[in-house]
Amino acid sequence: MSADEIGELLSAEFPQAFFPGCGLSIERVDYGDVSVCRQYHEEHLRPGGTISGPTMMELADFAMYVAMFSAVGPQPLAVTTNLNINFLRKPAAADLIADARLMKVGKRLVVGEVTIRSAGRDEPVAHVTSTYSIPQQR
Amino acid sequence: MSADEIGELLSAEFPQAFFPGCGLSIERVDYGDVSVCRQYHEEHLRPGGTISGPTMMELADFAMYVAMFSAVGPQPLAVTTNLNINFLRKPAAADLIADARLMKVGKRLVVGEVTIRSAGRDEPVAHVTSTYSIPQQR
Amino acid sequence: MSADEIGELLSAEFPQAFFPGCGLSIERVDYGDVSVCRQYHEEHLRPGGTISGPTMMELADFAMYVAMFSAVGPQPLAVTTNLNINFLRKPAAADLIADARLMKVGKRLVVGEVTIRSAGRDEPVAHVTSTYSIPQQR
Amino acid sequence: MSADEIGELLSAEFPQAFFPGCGLSIERVDYGDVSVCRQYHEEHLRPGGTISGPTMMELADFAMYVAMFSAVGPQPLAVTTNLNINFLRKPAAADLIADARLMKVGKRLVVGEVTIRSAGRDEPVAHVTSTYSIPQQR
Numbered sequence: 001m002s003a004d005e006i007g008e009l010l011s012a013e014f015p016q017a018f019f020p021g022c023g024l025s026i027e028r029v030d031y032g033d034v035s036v037c038r039q040y041h042e043e044h045l046r047p048g049g050t051i052s053g054p055t056m057m058e059l060a061d062f063a064m065y066v067a068m069f070s071a072v073g074p075q076p077l078a079v080t081t082n083l084n085i086n087f088l089r090k091p092a093a094a095d096l097i098a099d100a101r102l103m104k105v106g107k108r109l110v111v112g113e114v115t116i117r118s119a120g121r122d123e124p125v126a127h128v129t130s131t132y133s134i135p136q137q138r
Numbered sequence: 139m140s141a142d143e144i145g146e147l148l149s150a151e152f153p154q155a156f157f158p159g160c161g162l163s164i165e166r167v168d169y170g171d172v173s174v175c176r177q178y179h180e181e182h183l184r185p186g187g188t189i190s191g192p193t194m195m196e197l198a199d200f201a202m203y204v205a206m207f208s209a210v211g212p213q214p215l216a217v218t219t220n221l222n223i224n225f226l227r228k229p230a231a232a233d234l235i236a237d238a239r240l241m242k243v244g245k246r247l248v249v250g251e252v253t254i255r256s257a258g259r260d261e262p263v264a265h266v267t268s269t270y271s272i273p274q275q276r
Numbered sequence: 277m278s279a280d281e282i283g284e285l286l287s288a289e290f291p292q293a294f295f296p297g298c299g300l301s302i303e304r305v306d307y308g309d310v311s312v313c314r315q316y317h318e319e320h321l322r323p324g325g326t327i328s329g330p331t332m333m334e335l336a337d338f339a340m341y342v343a344m345f346s347a348v349g350p351q352p353l354a355v356t357t358n359l360n361i362n363f364l365r366k367p368a369a370a371d372l373i374a375d376a377r378l379m380k381v382g383k384r385l386v387v388g389e390v391t392i393r394s395a396g397r398d399e400p401v402a403h404v405t406s407t408y409s410i411p412q413q414r
Numbered sequence: 415m416s417a418d419e420i421g422e423l424l425s426a427e428f429p430q431a432f433f434p435g436c437g438l439s440i441e442r443v444d445y446g447d448v449s450v451c452r453q454y455h456e457e458h459l460r461p462g463g464t465i466s467g468p469t470m471m472e473l474a475d476f477a478m479y480v481a482m483f484s485a486v487g488p489q490p491l492a493v494t495t496n497l498n499i500n501f502l503r504k505p506a507a508a509d510l511i512a513d514a515r516l517m518k519v520g521k522r523l524v525v526g527e528v529t530i531r532s533a534g535r536d537e538p539v540a541h542v543t544s545t546y547s548i549p550q551q552r
Contacts, residue, residue: 016180017190042154052155053218054196061191080191081385082358082407084222084498086525086543088518103541104502108384109357109409111500113527113541127517127527129500129543131358131407133385219523220496220545222360224387224405226380241403242364246522247495247547249362251389251403265379265389267362267405269496271523292456293466318430328431329475329494334468356467360498 003029006069013076024062032071032102032112036063037119040095051091060085060114060128063100067112068132071105075134078110083130091125092118108134141167144207151214162200170209170240170250174201175257178233189229198223198252198266201238205250206270209243213272216248221268229263230256246272279305282345289352300338308347308378308388312339313395316371327367336361336390336404339376343388344408347381351410354386359406367401368394384410417443420483427490438476446485446516446526450477451533454509465505474499474528474542477514481526482546485519489548492524497544505539506532522548 001009003026010018018024028035038059040051061080068078097119102112114128139147141164148156156162166173176197178189199218206216235257240250252266277285279302286294294300304311314335316327337356344354373395378388390404415423417440424432432438442449452473454465475494482492511533516526528542 053199053221054192057195057199057221058192061195079228080225082222082224083191083195084220084360084543086220086517086545087218088525090217103500103538111502111541124517127525127543129498129541131500222405222498224379224407226387241362241400249364249403262379265387265405267360267403269362329497330468330472333471333475333497337467337471355504356501358498358500359467359471360496362496363494366493 001029001069001073006066009069009074009076024059026066027097029066029070032067032105033100034063034067034070035097035099036066038096038098040093051096053085053087056087056091056096056116056126057083057085057128059096059098060100060116060126060130063098063114064112064128064130064132067100067102068110071102072110072134077135078132081109081131081133083128085126085128087126089123089125092121094121095119096125108136110134139167139207139211144204147207147212147214162197164204165235167204167208170205170243171238172201172205172208173235173237174204176234176236178231189234191223191225194225194229194234194254194264195221195223195266197234197236198238198254198264198268201236201252202250202266202268202270205238205240206248209240210248210272215273216270219247219269219271221266223264223266225264227261227263230259232259233257234263246274248272277305277345277349282342285345285350285352300335302342303373305342305346308343308381309376310339310343310346311373311375312342314372314374316369327372329361329363332363332367332372332392332402333359333361333404335372335374336376336392336402336406339374339390340388340404340406340408343376343378344386347378348386348410353411354408357385357407357409359404361402361404363402365399365401368397370397371395372401384412386410415443415483415487417441420480423483423488423490438473440480441511443480443484446481446519447514448477448481448484449511449513450480452510452512454507465510467499467501470501470505470510470530470540471497471499471542473510473512473530474514474540474544477512477528478526478542478544478546481514481516482524485516486524486548491549492546495523495545495547497542499540499542501540503537503539506535508535509533510539522550524548
């Protein structure tokens with residue numbers, strides 16, 4: 001699936017989460033290798049001026065979802081079974097970029113890793129591994 | 139810290155996240171052993187009628203944050219370093235209850251586990267382990 | 277499966293890992309809820325006099341394997357897909373007891389948690405969550 | 415520290431685990447970026463002819479340990495606090511190569527990822543993230 005096709009699928013299936021102005025965007029889609037962005041918004045701040053953990057977990061889950069679509073096609077009923085996140089550094093007050101890369105595309109399980117960076121910086125602020133379970137075709 | 143003291147601290151430090159009507163509440167606080175609730179809201183749904191993963195990750199992080207306060211006192215600058223979540227079952231269209239229990243309260247690291255259930259049901263919908271890093275007193 | 281049946285299966289399928297004198301034993305087996313033991317042996321020590329991490333990971337994997345058998349029967353081709361371990365305290369120079377409890381017994385995935393303690397002590401030295409994938413019957 | 419210096423430190427501090435003929439070797443050491451090898455041995459097999467999970471977890475922990483030394487110098491009392499492994503594919507009956515790369519080198523915590531492959535193959539058989547806690551200098 002292309003970035004546009006995935007965007008349309010998400011708008012149709014998740015209108016509450018992915019809509020114009022939601023702050024999430026799909027920047028690049030290759031097979032099993034995608035880049036997405038969360039626009040900076042003060043609402044996501046927590047004490048110390050850093051972006052909240054749940055904001056980064058949501059972004060990582062979104063990145064993995066897009067990466068899974070890029071490899072296995074439209075599977076809106078696929079579900080995350082595991083997500084592990086390591087928070088590495090305090091993010092800047094800036095957009096967050098998440099690069100997801102699939103490490104395994106199986107019939108039943110898709111496993112990938114996501115690296116999150118502040119826009120314009122090299123060092124990762126968080127690293128995620130995650131597994132999606134794909135419903136069986138019957 | 140008591141449930142009321144933690145609620146006041148959160149309202150003061152996280153006014154964007156914890157405010158009247160936000161849907162999160164602190165139900166019970168013992169030392170290192172707490173229960174919190176996320177009120178059901180249709181906005182958190184995803185395809186298949188289930189509550190979204192990020193909603194559960196945010197609730198687990200909130201539960202751990204409250205549990206950490208219950209054991210080490212006001213530490214608003216403590217940060218999550220790791221969170222691992224296993225999604226076990228499709229949640230009901232109901233409130234979510236998260237029970238957090240600390241397994242280690244060290245000087246530098248606090249480690250706990252969180253079990254999330256749909257209100258009124260026994261089987262867990264998700265299980266989380268998480269680590270907080272406590273800033274050193276100087 | 278009972279403790280004896282599981283022991284016989286392991287002896288037959290894993291003669292290199294589970295044999296008389298290997299130091300691993302099955303202490304108790306209920307449905308999805310088991311207890312296993314690793315006998316103390318100086319070989320597993322690391323600097324500082326503590327038992328090595330890999331020794332505890334191996335014990336946790338063994339405990340999960342026995343717990344899976346207790347719930348889904350003989351499935352020697354089941355494979356671990358994920359294991360997450362938090363090391364909590366320095367173990368004593370003593371036997372290690374691992375209690376495994378399944379949180380989900382699905383057709384495709386089995387998810388459980390394992391708590392490891394030094395024999396005779398209450399505080400956990402490590403906590404593990406792990407997922408097994410069950411091959412489909414055909 | 416160089417590969418030779420790290421090998422000497424390990425031989426001195428872990429004579430039970432790292433000795434001539436133990437099957438583990440250090441192949442390459444750059445700052446926070448190392449490669450280690452586990453020689454193939456039939457003893458590590460499990461049903462289905464695959465190499466056991468604990469063998470891969472032990473190798474990943476060894477790779478992280480060497481990577482940590484490469485960045486922070488001799489710290490034999492550093493301890494693993496968390497290790498998360500995803501098993502991706504059945505390994506070949508061949509040597510295992512583990513590449514470890516540090517993502518964060520902090521004063522208190524070191525976080526890295528490890529990719530394990532069968533010698534001569536591109537696809538990863540397992541992926542690990544792990545955190546080490548560094549004792550404070552006094």
